[in-house]
Every structure is written in structure tokens, then in C-alpha cells.
Amino acid sequence: MVGEEYQNLKKGETGAWISIAAYLLLASLKLFIGIIGQSKSLQADGLNNVTDIIASLAVLIGLKIARKPPDHNHRYGHFRAETIASLIAAFIMMSVGIQVLFEGLLSLYNGKTDSPDIITAWTALFSALAMYGVYRYNNQLAKKINSSSLMAAAQDNRSDALVSIGAFIGITGSQFGLPWLDPIAAVLVGIIICKTAWEIFHDSSYTLTDGFDEEQLANIKKTIGATPGVIALTDIKARTHGNQSFVDATITVNPELNVVESHRITEQIEERMLTKHGIQHVHIHIEPT
Structure with missing residues (x-):
């Protein structure tokens, strides 16, 4: 059974790599289209994905360390490295969420509410569908192998899909004479990121302090x-x-x-x-x- 534990952790690495590949592609696409299309919410979404890459790398490293067998000063093994990786991911997400929230509010305060190009809306919608697919895969895999860090990554994937949906709604609304909807969508993006980060932080800290259901x-x-x-x-x-x-x-x-x-x-x-x-x-x- 011990071999099965490490095999499950190996499977979890596959989910982390899929997240990293998806984030690399979508972050590049969102930032490029967001800048040329002048969409604050899409740029915020792209910046969120950049930090998601770092968070996913933290999860991947945590899973690799967790696969190390017990040694002379880790008699119970290294399984908690996985939970620590989730905690690191939460801190990264929270810092980005606060930054996105601040920039969205600053844009509203300064009155910079130019209507973005419609291509930014379709980019956001495509990204939402892609991330929802990644979420479904990682969520099912996390439940199958009982991985806390991969479940945290899946929750992040889901929040990213919701963030992109919010950006799509905001950008679409700005096309109908409501340009302020785009920076408002950016603010909502920041709130969602912070909320997800807090949930992951709460679950990880609960586990690390030996909390049990x-x-x-x-x-x-x-x-x-x-x-x-x-x-x-x-x-x-x-x-x-x-x-x-x-x-x-x-x-x-x-x-x-x-x-x-x-x-x-x-x-x-x-x-x-x-x-x-x-x-x-x-x-x-x-x-x-």
C-alpha cells in the first residue's frame, strides 16, 4: 500500500503539469489581447494566471517532496510538504488578488473607463471554458488520489474560470455603453482571487495544526x-x-x-x-x- 501512496502523488504531478501548461498559454493570450484590446479585467485575469503558474510550480514541488520516502529525521515521511505547498499557493494568490483589487479600484477612481475591444470578451470566454475543463480534470483526480494540494489547485482552476466569466460579462457590458463595467469586473476578479486564497489558507493551516474533521x-x-x-x-x-x-x-x-x-x-x-x-x-x- 505504501507504493500506492507514492503512485498517487505521481499522478498528482500530472494534474499540476496540466495546470502549468494551461496557465502559460492563457496568461500569454490574455495579457497580449488585454493590452492591445485595452481591457483592464482581461489584463487582471492574465496577471492572475501568471501567479497561478508560480502557485502550480509550488504544488508540483510539494508533490515531488511528498514522494520522498521516510528518512532518519522524517519518520512519518514527507507527506506534509504537499500541504505546505498549498499554503504557499494561498499566499501567492492573496498577494495577487490584493494587487488586482487595488488596480481595479484605482482605475475606477481615476475614471479610466475606455470601452475595450470585443475580441477581449471572446478571449475571456474561451479562457473560462478552457479553465473549467482543467478544473474538472484536477478535481476528479484530487478526489481519486485524496490530494490536498491538487484539490487546492483545482479550486484555483475553478476560481480562474469564474474570473474569466466575470471579465467576459464586464467587457460585454462595456460594449453597450457601460464602460465602467470592465474595471468593476477587474475588482470582482480581485475579490474572487482573495476569497479562494483565504479558503485554501484556512484548509491548509487547519491541517498543519492537526485539525481533523x-x-x-x-x-x-x-x-x-x-x-x-x-x-x-x-x-x-x-x-x-x-x-x-x-x-x-x-x-x-x-x-x-x-x-x-x-x-x-x-x-x-x-x-x-x-x-x-x-x-x-x-x-x-x-x-x-
């Missing part, structure tokens, strides 16, 4: 408590390392059981945890009643 923990308790031979579950802790969960539990059993019989109970618990919850890192401490 209460509902999932309750289901784990039921599984352990229902295992034959377990009299009571007296203590349980769980934490997440990248795409892996680690569970430590203390159970009470019949004091008349010998070591072999007690060990069989722990093996049953480990088997059930893997089958029902996909958790293969389980440490069970046994105490007599």
Missing part, C-alpha cells in the same frame, strides 16, 4: 467500537499528513486474553479502517478493563 472522526470511533473484542474506546486522536490520515487509539479488552488474541483484535481494527475509511496508518494501544 469531527464527522469523520465520529465514523472512525463507530468502526473501532463495533469491532469484536473491543469493550470500550477510551481515547482517539487523528491527524492528516498530505493525502494520508494517521489514527492513534486506546481500547480496552478482556484482561484474560493473551497477547496473540489481543493482537488479532488490533489487526481486525486495521483491516476495517482500511476497508471502510481508506486509512492504513493506525496505531492501537490495548489496555485491560
